[in-house]
Amino acid sequence: MVRSSLLAASILAGSNSALAALQTCGQSQYDPAQYVCWSNEFLCPIKAGEPLSYCAGACYSKFMYTCPPATNTLSLLPTVPQGTPFRLSASNPSDAYLHGLPVSATGLTIWIGGSTTSYCPVAQVGDACPTGNTTSFVSYEGYMSMNVMVPGGQAAYLNPNSRIAYTQAHSAYIPEGSQRTGFAAYQGGGLVNLNGGGWGWAACPSTASGPGGSYWSLVARNETNAKGLAEWNCREVNLKVEVLGQNVRDYGAWQYS
Numbered sequence: 001m002v003r004s005s006l007l008a009a010s011i012l013a014g015s016n017s018a019l020a021a022l023q024t025c026g027q028s029q030y031d032p033a034q035y036v037c038w039s040n041e042f043l044c045p046i047k048a049g050e051p052l053s054y055c056a057g058a059c060y061s062k063f064m065y066t067c068p069p070a071t072n073t074l075s076l077l078p079t080v081p082q083g084t085p086f087r088l089s090a091s092n093p094s095d096a097y098l099h100g101l102p103v104s105a106t107g108l109t110i111w112i113g114g115s116t117t118s119y120c121p122v123a124q125v126g127d128a129c130p131t132g133n134t135t136s137f138v139s140y141e142g143y144m145s146m147n148v149m150v151p152g153g154q155a156a157y158l159n160p161n162s163r164i165a166y167t168q169a170h171s172a173y174i175p176e177g178s179q180r181t182g183f184a185a186y187q188g189g190g191l192v193n194l195n196g197g198g199w200g201w202a203a204c205p206s207t208a209s210g211p212g213g214s215y216w217s218l219v220a221r222n223e224t225n226a227k228g229l230a231e232w233n234c235r236e237v238n239l240k241v242e243v244l245g246q247n248v249r250d251y252g253a254w255q256y257s
């Protein structure tokens with residue numbers, strides 16, 4: 001008995017020092033690095049550096065939902081209309097290095113950071129060649145494509161490694177085990193991947209197999225890979241949507257390469 005109460009006392013002493021960093025939210029204590037307290041009453045977790053907002057009993061991400069004060073009910077943001085191009089950038093306010101990096105197309109794969117690689121047959125297309133130095137997309141009913149001029153387009157998909165990839169120009173080839181649908185681009189919000197339970201996105205440090213340098217791998221997290229990604233030093237990010245011109249179809253590139 002004596003031994004076990006001594007043990008309990010030392011555990012308490014140990015947790016007391018941890019408690020120093022805790023804050024109070026109504027009746028509960030919380031770690032401000034992991035939670036945010038709303039109205040001194042409701043705790044919401046911080047995900048990918050985003051303190052989740054609170055709406056009538058639910059915590060929500062502003063990358064997908066809104067809570068209009070008039071109704072105080074959770075509603076999905078509107079999706080980007082069909083044919084309206086948008087760009088993506090990484091968002092994680094608690095990671096100054098990743099926060100704001102553009103999403104870029106290189107080597108038929110989508111990355112965070114780095115630069116865009118594209119091609120235009122100038123001899124045929126001439127002045128109509130888009131600048132081709134930024135990466136943009138279009139999305140409709142769960143599908144996503146590259147915002148390109150090349151006939152046939154370039155479809156985007158989630159490959160079997162949970163990376164976003166896109167088809168080569170003039171080819172419809174998509175590897176077996178890929179997922180074509182499950183993407184949703186929200187206006188004023190983010191790109192959400194609903195495949196595998198909607199676990200969000202991770203940015204992983206560059207590896208020898210990628211372009212290296214300032215490129216981070218963009219991976220869709222899911223129940224199976226989440227733990228491994230954390231062990232690889234991947235960091236959770238949201239993908240912020242920036243809607244481009246609504247009226248003129250402003251192509252990102254002739255084709256991404």
Ligand SMILES: *[C@@H]1O[C@H](CO)[C@@H](O)[C@H](O)[C@H]1NC(C)=O
Pocket residue numbers: 131133134
């Ligand atoms: C793309 O090219 C245009 C025209 O040369 C330039 O103004 C713009 O800054 C470039 N953007 C990027 C992201 O490199």
Ligand SMILES: *[C@@H]1O[C@H](CO)[C@@H](O)[C@H](O)[C@H]1NC(C)=O
Pocket residue numbers: 160161162195196221222223224225
């Ligand atoms: C999760 O992603 C991995 C690749 O990172 C893939 O092998 C696995 O099938 C995916 N699991 C689910 C449930 O989608």
